[in-house]
């Protein structure tokens with residue numbers, strides 16, 4: 680008897696109170712959830728591997744909004760943050776970088792930025808990978824937690840999947856090529872700092888973790904390199920650049936005693952609703968909030984507090 684887990688990533692549900700908003704991205708996630716509701720085999724849990732919001736790292740109201748949206752579905756969700764929710768390593772300016780304040784804000788809304796749970800005979804672990812290599816006070820705490828979790832053994836867990844937001848590796852888990860943002864900004868933006876990548880991959884490899892799964896690149900990958908099975912879940916929201924190298928969709932994991940069957944599910948319905956505002960990492964003083972479709976005193980106060 681198998682149990683089903685679904686992984687979404689980079690759903691980027693935005694808000695009309697923002698300086699930019701693409702309702703099509705939000706609608707794609709809602710459509711995907713309708714698709715899930717129709718499955719004969721229902722998921723026991725749904726994991727969302729970050730970028731839950733469009734600009735939640737500066738808009739706490741976007742974090743609260745997606746939390747409330749998820750609570751309306753009859754499913755058990757486990758969520759970890761992406762760079763759009765609590766900041767990333769992209770530090771052309773400090774506005775987009777992970778920080779203790781942003782981590783705390785995410786934890787306040789979601790309870791934590793990591794999780795452990797069981798799905799049938801499978802243990803699942805999720806964590807905020809932007810902390811790794813950040814040098815923040817949260818980093819040694821997270822390494823200690825991951826190392827402790829890796830050591831824990833339980834007869835009930837014959838399978839394990841670990842989830843994070845960053846791309847697990849470029850070509851090989853233990854590659855030595857240092858990618859700099861000057862040489863290849865896109866790849867640098869997706870990866871972990873190399874030392875942190877090696878330490879994490881060693882942990883995955885030493886402890887027979889069946890799959891390390893992530894999001895962030897918005898492009899689907901399913902590969903096994905150096906004995907590590909790696910899955911990148913695509914986005915339901917949008918392609919990062921044209922031409923698309925992967926469909927919009929999400930991942931299905933059917934887990935039983937024989938193993939884990941991994942399947943990409945494409946969206947059956949893609950929204951074309953028009954939106955407004957510009958993409959990319961936009962500096963605070965370049966954000967035009969006069970474009971917002973909705974304004975409220977509460978969101979205005981929150982936005983001003985973040986931008987000051």
Ligand SMILES: [Fe+2]
Pocket residue numbers: 689691730761895897914
């Ligand atoms: Fe994303």
Ligand SMILES: [Fe+2]
Pocket residue numbers: 730761762763844894895896
């Ligand atoms: Fe991301």
